[in-house]
Amino acid sequence: MENSKKIETEKTPKKKLDLKAMFMNYSVYLVLIVLVIYFSIANADFLSTYNMENFLQQIPPVGILTVAYAMILICGYVDLSIGYVGMAAGMVGLYCSNLGFNPALVILISLLVGAILGTFNALLIKKFDLPSFILTLGTSYVIKGMLGFFTDEQFIGSEQEWFNKLAKTPIGTDVFKSNALIFIVAIIIVTFIMKGTRLGKYTYAVGSNPEAARLSGINTDMHVVKVFIIEGMLAAVAGLLIVSNLNGGASKDANGLDLFAMAAAIMGGVSFSGGIGTIGGAVAGILTLQVFKNGLTLMGVNSFLQDTVTGLVIILAIIIDYLKRKAGRQS
Numbered sequence: 340m341e342n343s344k345k346i347e348t349e350k351t352p353k354k355k356l357d358l359k360a361m362f363m364n365y366s367v368y369l370v371l372i373v374l375v376i377y378f379s380i381a382n383a384d385f386l387s388t389y390n391m392e393n394f395l396q397q398i399p400p401v402g403i404l405t406v407a408y409a410m411i412l413i414c415g416y417v418d419l420s421i422g423y424v425g426m427a428a429g430m431v432g433l434y435c436s437n438l439g440f441n442p443a444l445v446i447l448i449s450l451l452v453g454a455i456l457g458t459f460n461a462l463l464i465k466k467f468d469l470p471s472f473i474l475t476l477g478t479s480y481v482i483k484g485m486l487g488f489f490t491d492e493q494f495i496g497s498e499q500e501w502f503n504k505l506a507k508t509p510i511g512t513d514v515f516k517s518n519a520l521i522f523i524v525a526i527i528i529v530t531f532i533m534k535g536t537r538l539g540k541y542t543y544a545v546g547s548n549p550e551a552a553r554l555s556g557i558n559t560d561m562h563v564v565k566v567f568i569i570e571g572m573l574a575a576v577a578g579l580l581i582v583s584n585l586n587g588g589a590s591k592d593a594n595g596l597d598l599f600a601m602a603a604a605i606m607g608g609v610s611f612s613g614g615i616g617t618i619g620g621a622v623a624g625i626l627t628l629q630v631f632k633n634g635l636t637l638m639g640v641n642s643f644l645q646d647t648v649t650g651l652v653i654i655l656a657i658i659i660d661y662l663k664r665k666a667g668r669q670s
Contacts, residue, residue, distance in 0.1 A: 393633075406526060426582075427452060429580075454575075456482070457568045460571075461567035
């Protein structure tokens with residue numbers, strides 16, 4: 340009896356603490372903490388009320404886009420049109436608001452525009468078996484061109500007070516406003532979808548191995564359409580917040596948002612190849628990038644150098660994603 344127990348003990352090796360894997364999985368949280376500590380010491384204005392208010396005003400729109408992008412990446416796809424989808428929905432909402440439409444109807448129309456554009460992307464990708472990277476790049480140019488044509492590349496101002504307050508209504512304090520609350524609600528909803536629903540489980544399954552998911556009974560084509568619809572609606576919310584925050588909008592306001600959101604999601608541990616990642620990690624990724632940019636601005640770093648350094652950080656995040664996938668295959 341004792342010998343059999345001894346044999347069982349010998350057959351069951353103790354799990355070693357894999358420090359490398361832990362660093363790969365939680366590096367974004369460590370970097371975020373280090374950046375906050377460093378900029379707090381390096382610049383007294385970093386934790387000032389004014390800067391916190393400014394930070395919390397800027398991050399919700401791109402944060403919501405990052406959450407949406409995380410879903411798409413986990414499903415195994417890329418969407419380079421997400422910024423312009425959001426901007427199109429926001430500008431349509433602005434136009435309807437200026438015409439005097441009911442606020443609830445304005446929001447509903449904007450969400451519908453996002454859903455339609457998301458559906459359009461998904462149907463083209465699945466119907467013609469097109470690479471999502473190339474297809475959505477084309478879509479982004481189409482939407483950008485249409486926005487530029489209808490607005491004549493001019494800033495269109497908001498004429499309704501309620502629309503301007505959509506993203507700027509204080510919640511208890513001037514630092515925390517309505518757009519930050521909307522961002523938190525979006526995080527909670529999407530986290531629940533990904534962790535607690537069949538839709539979320541199917542998203543991971545499709546992203547990990549679409550053929551295996553199909554053979555297991557999942558309607559993968561329809562599922563991809565659903566994910567793109569949700570992404571489009573989240574983009575519409577972000578677009579409304581952008582336009583409300585600026586008291587109006589122009590097509591150029593969406594420039595670079597797609598790549599920034601994708602980079603933030605990947606930095607937060609969402610795999611570019613699909614099937615891996617969490618919404619919490621994506622949120623940590625966008626917080627890290629925004630803290631980094633905000634800190635550099637306060638320290639007076641040239642905006643062009645900021646773009647250069649941010650680009651290098653994004654490249655590093657993609658390299659880390661590659662190393663994580665490589666380590667996963669080897670194990």
